[in-house]
Amino acid sequence: MSEKTVHMKITRQDGPFSDPYVEEFRVPWRPSMNIISALMEIRRNPININGEETSPVQWESICLEEVCGACSMLINGKPRQACSTLIDSLAQPITVEPLTSFPCERDLIVNRERMFDALKKVKGWIEIDGTQDMGPGPKIAENERQKAYELSKCMTCGLCFEACPNINQRSSFVGPAPLAQVRLFNTHPTGQMQAEERLEQIMGEGGLTSCGNAANCVEVCPKEIPLTQSIALLNKETTIYSFKRFFHK
Amino acid sequence: MNNDRTFFWRKLHSISGLIPIGVFLFVHFGINYTAFYGEEAFNNAAAFMGNLPFRYAMELFIIFIPLLFHGIYGIVIARDAKNNLTTYRYEKNLYFYFQRLSGIVVFLFLIWHVGTTRVPAAFGAEVNFDMVANLVENPLYLIFYIVGILMTTFHFSNGFRTMLITWGITANQKSQQFGKMLGILLFLVLSGIGLTAIFAFV
Ligand code: HEM
Ligand code: SF4
Ligand code: FES
Numbered sequence: 001m002s003e004k005t006v007h008m009k010i011t012r013q014d015g016p017f018s019d020p021y022v023e024e025f026r027v028p029w030r031p032s033m034n035i036i037s038a039l040m041e042i043r044r045n046p047i048n049i050n051g052e053e054t055s056p057v058q059w060e061s062i063c064l065e066e067v068c069g070a071c072s073m074l075i076n077g078k079p080r081q082a083c084s085t086l087i088d089s090l091a092q093p094i095t096v097e098p099l100t101s102f103p104c105e106r107d108l109i110v111n112r113e114r115m116f117d118a119l120k121k122v123k124g125w126i127e128i129d130g131t132q133d134m135g136p137g138p139k140i141a142e143n144e145r146q147k148a149y150e151l152s153k154c155m156t157c158g159l160c161f162e163a164c165p166n167i168n169q170r171s172s173f174v175g176p177a178p179l180a181q182v183r184l185f186n187t188h189p190t191g192q193m194q195a196e197e198r199l200e201q202i203m204g205e206g207g208l209t210s211c212g213n214a215a216n217c218v219e220v221c222p223k224e225i226p227l228t229q230s231i232a233l234l235n236k237e238t239t240i241y242s243f244k245r246f247f248h249k
Numbered sequence: 250m251n252n253d254r255t256f257f258w259r260k261l262h263s264i265s266g267l268i269p270i271g272v273f274l275f276v277h278f279g280i281n282y283t284a285f286y287g288e289e290a291f292n293n294a295a296a297f298m299g300n301l302p303f304r305y306a307m308e309l310f311i312i313f314i315p316l317l318f319h320g321i322y323g324i325v326i327a328r329d330a331k332n333n334l335t336t337y338r339y340e341k342n343l344y345f346y347f348q349r350l351s352g353i354v355v356f357l358f359l360i361w362h363v364g365t366t367r368v369p370a371a372f373g374a375e376v377n378f379d380m381v382a383n384l385v386e387n388p389l390y391l392i393f394y395i396v397g398i399l400m401t402t403f404h405f406s407n408g409f410r411t412m413l414i415t416w417g418i419t420a421n422q423k424s425q426q427f428g429k430m431l432g433i434l435l436f437l438v439l440s441g442i443g444l445t446a447i448f449a450f451v
Contacts, residue, residue: 077336165345168331207258212330213411214345216337229420236417242256 004029006038007049007093012107021106024049024093035075035082035096036061038187061110066222069155072099072144072162073108074167079162081222082108101161101168113160118154118178122201126191137190144187146184151184151230153223160227164199172206176217179208180230186237200232208234258322263415265319269311274405278439281446288378291449295376314357323352344407351404358397365390382450391451398443404438406436 004028013020026049027041039230043056061071064083071082074195085096085121102110128134140148160176161167167175185191202208208231217227233242280298283290301307327349334346365384370376385391410432413419419428 012305059265086394144389163337164332165330165333165337165342168329170331171329173329203256204253205255206257209256210324210329212345213341213414214339215341216333216339219337219339219342228414228425229422232414232417232420232425235415236420238256239260239416 006033006087008038008042009095009099010042010092010114012057013104014106016103016105023054025057029087029202029225034096035073035085035087036064036071038087038094039082039096041042043118057108058106067155069157072110072112072157072159073097074099074162079159079220081159082159084222096165099158099162101164102158110158112156114157115158115161115175115177118174119181121174122178122182122185123194123198124178124181124185126185126188127194128190140187140189148184148187151180151187154180154184154225155223157221157222159222160225163216163220164213165216166210171210173210174202174208175205176211176227176231177225179234180212180225180227183230184232186235196241201240202234203242208238260325260415262319262322264414266405267412269315270319271405271409273312273440276399278446282442284378284381284446284449289371291378293379295339299376305410320352320356320359324356327352344410347403348407348411351400351407354400355397355404358393358400361393362365362397378450385447391447392446395444398447402436402439402443406432406439409435 004031008025010023010025011020011022024041027038039057039059046054046056048054059071059082061083062068066081066084072079073082075085076095079099091247096108098104098108099110102112102114105111154177156177164176166173179202182202186195186198211231215228221227273319280294283294332346334342366376366380374380385394410428413428414425419425
């Protein structure tokens with residue numbers, strides 16, 4: 001039986017506080033396989049390369065079409081979405097590791113809470129009704145809508161966090177994606193009403209000014225969010241706002 | 250309520266690289282370049298600078314304090330980074346890394362540079378052509394100068410490029426590409442001036 005196989009080297013971890021270890025697998029190849037289908041194959045038949053039975057590798061995935069952001073991992077050293085990374089496009093053995101910028105929960109599952117906390121910090125939402133219905137909001141111009149749509153595609157996958165040299169244990173940087181989201185909610189006609197509060201949130205320690213313009217974020221973002229452009233525009237807006245705050249407010 | 254002054258200090262750090270430090274760099278390189286026209290031209294230019302009114306106040310507020318602020322805060326900022334060039338071999342990431350590396354090299358170079366020029370001057374030595382010529386007679390010191398000059402011109406030129414982003418002037422890809430071209434041009438012109446000047450002392 002000389003079937004084609006896929007050789008995977010997976011960095012595993014049994015729990016949040018356990019030590020990581022590498023386990024290798026060889027799974028049967030099928031056409032159009034992606035990383036998730038290879039992981040599913042391991043789950044179906046959890047036998048490692050030495051023929052020993054092991055626990056199935058744990059991972060997260062939801063949409064399987066690169067819109068939910070759950071399946072982020074390091075594939076051959078690069079941060080990518082497992083569901084949209086095709087096996088045939090990769091050199092073997094394929095190394096699969098959890099992201100390093102977030103705490104590992106188990107195997108390939110990481111806890112991206114840091115990103116959701118950042119979104120809360122920057123008020124990454126539109127305030128709509130109060131205690132009563134406030135009626136429809138203002139309309140958005142079509143050209144604004146187009147720009148906003150690009151920003152709204154962010155799926156909080158965290159690849160931009162992973163690639164950023166200014167995100168690590170020592171730094172408190174809020175990160176590229178939440179900054180782009182400030183721009184999204186600040187262009188929304190209703191969201192605009194809290195624009196200054198959002199700017200205020202990113203002007204402190206670990207805010208916008210912690211960006212060092214390494215621009216790795218735009219290189220790795222699977223949704224092609226204009227991150228560096230958003231950061232530059234926020235630089236302009238926060239500067240203008242800082243003068244307004246100092247002289248007028 | 251709001252006592253977080255990060256924004257202010259970071260913006261001050263950014264602008265201080267251009268005004269006054271960058272402006273001083275241009276003046277300094279301009280003076281150095283006169284060495285290309287001969288010993289006398291350089292000595293006249295150096296004497297002119299040395300005899301400017303309010304010299305000590307200007308040195309303190311235009312050069313030493315801004316430089317110490319920018320340099321020390323720069324090292325603090327550089328410590329925030331965990332460089333990842335091996336995984337992410339992208340052009341801007343390389344510049345990011347070199348901006349930090351060159352900042353630290355410039356810091357060390359300036360300690361040596363001030364220590365071999367201003368410090369002896371404070372003890373009565375005359376700042377003139379011979380002072381520099383005697384230094385660069387030693388090939389090791391000439392290498393210090395060449396490295397120091399190139400690191401400074403890179404740091405300033407790349408800093409100029411990022412400063413356009415830091416102040417939201419270049420936002421889209423096209424303008425950031427233009428900013429990069431400006432930076433490259435600055436680097437070539439400043440390095441040309443700086444190296445021509447130092448070789449005029451050899
Ligand atoms: C004395 C040692 C120095 C150190 C340690 C240092 C360090 C740094 C660092 C780490 C940055 C990046 C800041 C960031 O990305 O937020 C920076 C930016 C910059 N530096 Fe320096 N620097 C030094 C000297 C100089 C000198 C001599 C000049 C000018 C001739 C200069 C001009 C600039 C400029 C224009 C920027 C860009 C600011 C921006 O991107 O907003 N620096 N410096
Ligand atoms: S900006 Fe891009 S890389 Fe960052 S979280 Fe959003 S989709 Fe992922
Ligand atoms: S499973 Fe949703 S992005 Fe991959």
